[in-house]
Each structure stands twice: as C-alpha cells, then as structure tokens.
Amino acid sequence: MKLDNRLSAVASLVNKCDCIADIGTDHAYLPVYLIGNNKARRAVAADVRKGPLDxxxxxxxQYGLEDKIELRLSDGLNSFKEGEVREIAVCGMGGLLIADFIRRTAWLKSPETHLVLQPMTHAEDLRKTLFDNRFYIDREVAAADGDKLYIALSAYYSGRVIEYSKADCVLGSLVNNSDELSRRYILKTAAAYEKKLAALKAASKNTVELEKLVLEIHRYIDKA
Ligand SMILES: C[S@@+](CC[C@H](N)C(=O)[O-])C[C@H]1O[C@@H](n2cnc3c(N)ncnc32)[C@H](O)[C@@H]1O
Incomplete structure (x- = not known):
C-alpha cells in the first residue's frame, strides 16, 4: 500500500498503537497502511455510509486483513464505546464536521486520547474548537499533492485552559516548522487574509479586527 502525500503526512503523525480508529475511512487506505507498516496491530475503519464501507x-x-480491521457503520464516533480507542484519525473531511465530532464526543477529553486530524477546509475553526475544548496541538505538518496544499495535525487533551490568539488558530503549529511546504502554506494563508482585508477596505467596511489579525500573522512570519 502506497499512500499519497496527504495521507502519508497523516500516517507520519500516528503513534504506534494497538488499535487505530479511522473515522470516515472510505477505501480504508490509512488503516491498511498503518497495519502493514507495524504502526497499528488492528484497526476499526468507520464510515457513516455503506458505499464507502463497501x-x-x-x-x-485485497490485503487479507479481515481479522485485523473491523468495518463499522458510525456517524463520527457515535458507534464507539467510551475509551474503546485511544488513537483516532479523522481525515479528508471539512474542519467544521471534524470539530463537531470533537464537541459531541465527551469521552475524547482524556489525556490518553491522541487525535490525528486532516481538515480539507476551515482548519482555523477546527484549531479553535480544539483549544476551546482544552486540546493542545503538539505537531502539525504540511503536504502537497500536485498543486494542492494540505495540513494534518496531532492533538492531545490537556485539561488546562489553552491561551490562544486568532493567529494561532489561523497558522497553528506550522509556525514551528522550518520546511518549505509549511512556509508555503503559511504564505498562502497570509495572502488569503490580505485579499480579504483589501476587499473589505475597498467596500469601506470595518477592518479593525482583520487588520490586527493580518499584522499578527506577519509577526509570526517574520519570526519564522
Ligand atoms: C473524502 S472521504 C475521505 C476518506 C479518507 N479518510 C481520506 O482522507 O482519504 C470522506 C469520508 O468521510 C465520510 N463521512 C462523512 N461524514 C461522516 C460522518 N458524519 N461520520 C463518519 N464518516 C463520515 C464519507 O462517507 C467519506 O467516505
């Protein structure tokens, strides 16, 4: 099993574990890869729809892993018992949906839980939800497939109030990385906010908050 760069980035953040839950698994590429590469002994591959589970x-x-991978119909983590899995991947979905799974699954709030998340959109909202629910992001990676840039992040429950700024939500832990792809992702994100700011200014709208955010983003970029 060879993964594309996006799922390889996700796999790089997964800890060696007894069992990985892959929520929204579709083709189950991630769990098959993780078992094949001795990162997980077994897996639950879950999806809300029957077609992807097929x-x-x-x-x-195809990989003869029927005894190691359980297939489960589940909306988010609804079909999982409390604490049943501690290593959890949620990839290839919108950040708002992933944030919703986190908010509605109270048992995830345990120091033993490790989340590996790969939002396709709204990464800033997902980070905010993590911080508001006392998760901290310890690592984040950027990946590229063709022209598309992706991020994947690793988060743990801390139990402590997390202090954060808007720029922390927008840039995440990518600012701690020195690789080219992280830099590209940060510059692309900064450019998107600058464009938004220019559009608001052109429409004579209030830009005070957005201007503060763009300045903050630039302070991060200059430090990196
Ligand atoms: C674009 S695919 C991503 C597949 C794989 N995780 C990846 O990253 O390549 C999104 C999958 O999430 C599933 N999905 C959407 N909403 C879900 C939910 N509420 N609970 C579980 N799975 C869901 C879809 O059925 C689909 O198979």
Whole structure:
C-alpha cells in the first residue's frame, strides 16, 4: 500500500498503537497502511455510509486483513464505546464536521486520547474548537499533492485552559516548522487574509479586527 502525500503526512503523525480508529475511512487506505507498516496491530475503519464501507471491505480483503480491521457503520464516533480507542484519525473531511465530532464526543477529553486530524477546509475553526475544548496541538505538518496544499495535525487533551490568539488558530503549529511546504502554506494563508482585508477596505467596511489579525500573522512570519 502506497499512500499519497496527504495521507502519508497523516500516517507520519500516528503513534504506534494497538488499535487505530479511522473515522470516515472510505477505501480504508490509512488503516491498511498503518497495519502493514507495524504502526497499528488492528484497526476499526468507520464510515457513516455503506458505499464507502463497501470500498473499505474490498481493500481489506485485497490485503487479507479481515481479522485485523473491523468495518463499522458510525456517524463520527457515535458507534464507539467510551475509551474503546485511544488513537483516532479523522481525515479528508471539512474542519467544521471534524470539530463537531470533537464537541459531541465527551469521552475524547482524556489525556490518553491522541487525535490525528486532516481538515480539507476551515482548519482555523477546527484549531479553535480544539483549544476551546482544552486540546493542545503538539505537531502539525504540511503536504502537497500536485498543486494542492494540505495540513494534518496531532492533538492531545490537556485539561488546562489553552491561551490562544486568532493567529494561532489561523497558522497553528506550522509556525514551528522550518520546511518549505509549511512556509508555503503559511504564505498562502497570509495572502488569503490580505485579499480579504483589501476587499473589505475597498467596500469601506470595518477592518479593525482583520487588520490586527493580518499584522499578527506577519509577526509570526517574520519570526519564522
Ligand atoms: C473524502 S472521504 C475521505 C476518506 C479518507 N479518510 C481520506 O482522507 O482519504 C470522506 C469520508 O468521510 C465520510 N463521512 C462523512 N461524514 C461522516 C460522518 N458524519 N461520520 C463518519 N464518516 C463520515 C464519507 O462517507 C467519506 O467516505
């Protein structure tokens, strides 16, 4: 099993574990890869729809992993018992949906839980939800497939109030990285906020908050 760069970035953040839950698994590429590379002994590959689970069944059978990968119909983590899995990946979905899973699954708030999340959109809202729910982001990576840039992040529950700024939500832990892709992602994000600011100014709208944010983003970029 060879993963694309986006899922490879996700796999790089997964800890070696007994069991990984892959929420929204579709073809089950991630769990098959993690078991094949001795990062997980077994997995629960979950999806809210039957069609993707049928895709997963085909991959699992192709790799002869029926005894190691359980397929489960589940809306988010709803079909999981409290604490049943501690290593959890949620990838390839919108950040708002992933944030919703976190908000509504109270048992995730345990220091034993490790989340590996790969939002396709609204990464800033997902980070905010993590911080508001006392998770901290310890690592974040950027990946590129063709022209598209992605991020994946690793988060743990801290139990402590997390102090954060708007720029922390927008840039996350990517500011701690020195690689080219992280830099590209940060500059692309900064450019998107600058464009928004210019549009608001052109429309004579109130830009005070956005101007503060753009300045803050630039302070991060200059420090990096
Ligand atoms: C774009 S695919 C991503 C597949 C894989 N995780 C990846 O990153 O390549 C999104 C998958 O999430 C599933 N999904 C959407 N909403 C979900 C929910 N509420 N609970 C579980 N899975 C969901 C979809 O059915 C689909 O299979």
């Amino acid at each position: 895709n997963a069944r085909k991959t699992v059978s």
